[in-house]
Amino acid sequence: MQIAFVIYPGFTILDVIGPFQTLADNPGNEAVLVAAEAGPVVDHTGRAQLVAEKSLFEVTAPDVIVVAGGKTGELDQRIVDWVRKVHPTTTWTTSVCTGAIYLAAAGVLDGLDATTHWAWADKLNEMGAHYVHDRVVPRGKVVTAAGVSSGIDMGLTLMDRMYGPVAAQTAQLGIEYDPQPPYDAGSPTKAPADIVEFLKAMMGPDSEWAKPPAASPA
Numbered sequence: 001m002q003i004a005f006v007i008y009p010g011f012t013i014l015d016v017i018g019p020f021q022t023l024a025d026n027p028g029n030e031a032v033l034v035a036a037e038a039g040p041v042v043d044h045t046g047r048a049q050l051v052a053e054k055s056l057f058e059v060t061a062p063d064v065i066v067v068a069g070g071k072t073g074e075l076d077q078r079i080v081d082w083v084r085k086v087h088p089t090t091t092w093t094t095s096v097c098t099g100a101i102y103l104a105a106a107g108v109l110d111g112l113d114a115t116t117h118w119a120w121a122d123k124l125n126e127m128g129a130h131y132v133h134d135r136v137v138p139r140g141k142v143v144t145a146a147g148v149s150s151g152i153d154m155g156l157t158l159m160d161r162m163y164g165p166v167a168a169q170t171a172q173l174g175i176e177y178d179p180q181p182p183y184d185a186g187s188p189t190k191a192p193a194d195i196v197e198f199l200k201a202m203m204g205p206d207s208e209w210a211k212p213p214a215a216s217p218a
Contacts, residue, residue: 001091001162002030004062006099007050008079010071010212013043014148015096016050019066022155022171026163034059036078044070046213056082061089064158069097069117069148073210080105092158094143096151103144104129112139117147118188123205133189149186152177 003023005016016033024031035041035052042049056078065086067079083106087093095103100116103109104127114129114137121131135150136143136157145154156177160168185191188200203209 001028001063002032002059002061003064003066004032004034004059006056006065006067006079006083006102007033007035007041007052008068008070008076008212009042010044011041011068012070012097012148013048013050015068015070015099015151016066018149018151019094019096019145019155019158021175022152022159025174026159026167026171028163032059032062036076042213044209044213060086062086063090064092065090065094066151067095067099067102069095069099069101071210071212072098072101072120073205073207074212075102075105083108090141092141092143092161094145094154094158096145096154097147100124100129100144101127103142108142109144112142113137114139114142114144115146115150116144117203119200119204133187 005020007016020031023029032054033050033052034054034056036056038052038055040049040051079102083102087108093108097117098120100114104124109129112129113132115132115134116124124131136145136154143154145151156168156172159171188196
């Protein structure tokens with residue numbers, strides 16, 4: 001089963017690595033990093049990168065797509081067009097965090113329950129989806145995950161749906177995914193109100209953070 005992990009300049013690394021780690025080791029899966037152009041792609045911090053093995057145009061019929069979130073204030077139309085093209089024949093079409101904005105732009109989420117990073121909930125609704133404040137939202141073959149770390153939950157959800165609960169639990173134990181965070185502040189319903197407002201202003205769709213990085217000089 002070919003799983004295409006879609007990255008672009010300004011993506012968030014854990015959005016990719018979380019589900020990649022849960023899915024890539026399964027012998028039935030072919031995990032491939034893809035981007036508009038093959039080669040190194042810099043993350044949203046500007047300090048790390050992953051290498052896209054193939055371009056979107058080389059991956060024409062993936063079984064699963066996982067679109068990472070990140071700086072999606074401006075979208076790469078090539079990715080939008082590709083998602084729209086391959087979605088009809090995928091087994092699963094998925095996103096993590098603001099990767100849902102790409103799915104929405106491609107029309108995949110029209111009228112559908114979906115999730116994304118909480119700071120982008122209004123934006124997702126504006127684009128035709130119905131935001132649901134859950135970690136993972138499966139609707140038919142479309143599965144969306146909330147912010148960053150929830151990509152691990154989504155990867156395990158996919159493992160269960162692809163291969164059953166034993167495979168999913170084996171993957172979970174293999175990565176020792178047993179969260180015990182030092183604070184219970186991982187949701188806007190639990191975090192202090194001043195932190196919620198600060199992060200919403202800093203990371204929302206109208207923030208400077210949301211703007212993709214400038215292209216490197218040729």
